[in-house]
Amino acid sequence: MRLDISQKTDRGLIRKENQDNMMSLDKEHFKLFVVADGMGGVSGGKLASSIAVSSIKSTFDGKRKNLFNSLKHSIAQANRDIHNQASKNSENYKGMGTTVAALAIKNNKAFVAHVGDSRVYLYRKDSLKRLTKDHSKLQSMIDSGDIDQNDANNHSEANIITRALGINLSVNIEVPDKTIHIQKDDIFLLCSDGLCGKVSDESIKETLGIGNSVDDTCEQLLNKALDAGGDDNITIQVIKVEALDITNKIPQKNNQESGAIISWIKNNLFSFLLILLAGFFIFNYSPINFFKSTQDQVQSILNTPVKLPSVDDVNRQTNDIVDKTFGSDQSVGSIQSNRTINKTLKDVDQPVSYQYQDCDVLYSDIAQEIGYGVQNSLLAITDYPIVKENALGKQIAQEVEKMYYGKIDIDKEWTPYIKSLGQYLSKYVKRKGIDYHFHVIQDKNINAFAIPGGGIYMLTGILDKIKNEAQLMTILAHEIKHVDLKHCISVFQITSSLPGGMNNSLSYITTNMIKHLYSSRQEADADRRGLEMIYSCGYSPYQSVCFWENMQGKVQYDMPDVKNSNIVQKVFWELENILSTHPKFPKRVCLLKNHIIKLQKKHPRDIGYVGKWNYENKIPMHQQQM
Numbered sequence: 001m002r003l004d005i006s007q008k009t010d011r012g013l014i015r016k017e018n019q020d021n022m023m024s025l026d027k028e029h030f031k032l033f034v035v036a037d038g039m040g041g042v043s044g045g046k047l048a049s050s051i052a053v054s055s056i057k058s059t060f061d062g063k064r065k066n067l068f069n070s071l072k073h074s075i076a077q078a079n080r081d082i083h084n085q086a087s088k089n090s091e092n093y094k095g096m097g098t099t100v101a102a103l104a105i106k107n108n109k110a111f112v113a114h115v116g117d118s119r120v121y122l123y124r125k126d127s128l129k130r131l132t133k134d135h136s137k138l139q140s141m142i143d144s145g146d147i148d149q150n151d152a153n154n155h156s157e158a159n160i161i162t163r164a165l166g167i168n169l170s171v172n173i174e175v176p177d178k179t180i181h182i183q184k185d186d187i188f189l190l191c192s193d194g195l196c197g198k199v200s201d202e203s204i205k206e207t208l209g210i211g212n213s214v215d216d217t218c219e220q221l222l223n224k225a226l227d228a229g230g231d232d233n234i235t236i237q238v239i240k241v242e243a244l245d246i247t248n249k250i251p252q253k254n255n256q257e258s259g260a261i262i263s264w265i266k267n268n269l270f271s272f273l274l275i276l277l278a279g280f281f282i283f284n285y286s287p288i289n290f291f292k293s294t295q296d297q298v299q300s301i302l303n304t305p306v307k308l309p310s311v312d313d314v315n316r317q318t319n320d321i322v323d324k325t326f327g328s329d330q331s332v333g334s335i336q337s338n339r340t341i342n343k344t345l346k347d348v349d350q351p352v353s354y355q356y357q358d359c360d361v362l363y364s365d366i367a368q369e370i371g372y373g374v375q376n377s378l379l380a381i382t383d384y385p386i387v388k389e390n391a392l393g394k395q396i397a398q399e400v401e402k403m404y405y406g407k408i409d410i411d412k413e414w415t416p417y418i419k420s421l422g423q424y425l426s427k428y429v430k431r432k433g434i435d436y437h438f439h440v441i442q443d444k445n446i447n448a449f450a451i452p453g454g455g456i457y458m459l460t461g462i463l464d465k466i467k468n469e470a471q472l473m474t475i476l477a478h479e480i481k482h483v484d485l486k487h488c489i490s491v492f493q494i495t496s497s498l499p500g501g502m503n504n505s506l507s508y509i510t511t512n513m514i515k516h517l518y519s520s521r522q523e524a525d526a527d528r529r530g531l532e533m534i535y536s537c538g539y540s541p542y543q544s545v546c547f548w549e550n551m552q553g554k555v556q557y558d559m560p561d562v563k564n565s566n567i568v569q570k571v572f573w574e575l576e577n578i579l580s581t582h583p584k585f586p587k588r589v590c591l592l593k594n595h596i597i598k599l600q601k602k603h604p605r606d607i608g609y610v611g612k613w614n615y616e617n618k619i620p621m622h623q624q625q626m
Helices: 044-059 067-088 137-144 201-208 214-227 252-267 269-302 311-326 363-381 386-403 414-428 469-484 490-496 505-516 519-536 542-554 567-579 585-602 612-617
Strands: 002-010 020-026 031-039 100-106 109-115 119-124 127-130 187-191 234-243 437-441 448-451 455-459
Touching (some): 044 067, 067 100, 067 109, 187 201, 414 437, 414 455, 469 519, 469 612, 519 585, 542 585
Antiparallel strands (some): 448 455
């Protein structure tokens, strides 16, 4: 399961000390999140919440199938640890205790347990649901009908809880009757009453529903709590489900058989890919040739016209099959932020109307999509830890420094500007923990590249061709997405999972050769996801088209005229398309225009920032706008 996680804790505006605590464990086979709100004694609250978090972390058993029992066991142990600590020094720690709200995730299921008034919420499809019920005097008054739920926020007795860890040697830990079956795009929220005691559920729901990144969402919730007075400590954890565990999508009775299939694919990767590609061409070409060769015979027998599928029809139908089987890499992704631009600004683009075009006109385009889809599936079932990726990146960065010795980061104007923009963009990546670093190389070649571990390098040759900050952000976002989508690490990750791993040079070379056949598909996907990233930040998407159209003028390429070409020309175009590492400029522009059409339809926007002045003065838009 892939999660996007953000968490914040704040002392607030009134309290002298933050007695809240939290922790998260993102393990391969389970996930665990805990929020604790301490209370009592001179420093007892802070100690109590700290003991709760550390005790639960050390005693939680994620190997159990039913994690309710694991949660109850670890929380009960935390209660005993706090109570024992308070008994040793009753004078300073009298009345020491803490709330706790815990969420455990395993096999696409969520398990919740809590004590006190810290809460767990689930946001799903524009609906917000509380998964916990407060153990508080206020909740008892609501249950008895003495006050209405709408009057609960900011009530004078809101801070009086009826159950907490550490007060007694045993505690009643509440768990719901049923597990929660997780869906993609679910958002879980854990928080102390510094948020939910001051901000209404409706306001929380509104913030979670905006669709911003989890970091922005967390920040907005914190600001709402502070704006509401901030008279208590505030702790927030936001967890968004980006992808479900693959194994749980397969029916239970087929798990053993499916595991054998996945194991066979991993151990016979190259044969598997070659079979797919061969099967694809047989599937596409043979039916058409058969239809054409037998058309006259069929018509002579029946003496009636026979309507046979055209090449375009077969191509379109095959595209649909591939999209459903492997997933379409041309669909619009989620916009992590929806930054609005001041309409009084002058350095902006107005919406441009493009006409949708069919960009994938070759059969090898579909074969490349299959190869790219298979790669993404293999990346989902293999693992290459981020720590290992960062370490590999450092080794490669040393080789880059040797290659461009004396040319890296010597320009004192470009370097801080590129670094500032890069760090700003890297906040919007999906995979957290990558050590992104940005550099400028004094070199006249028109190029930019990324390496594993988040190293992004811009050559001054490409900077000379860029006209504004929106175009620069297009190139930066493209390279960042190569890292974020695991394009840079894919060969290492897949090869390391094969027999012999990276010690087997043949495995590495063969994987790299196979990847080359669909590398232009990766480039196109990095273009599209990078476009979504800069669009999230408020930049004009049309400037990416302008940049590549300008580059197209430098090196002229034409879109293949498949319908009016002979078989030799078609074969040449197919081979050229397979061997190209990047999409040709007309196709690149075509794909970008199509994606902008979809992007504007799904996330309409009146204007987009261009940033010509920013680029000329090397001052980022997030610092100053014109």
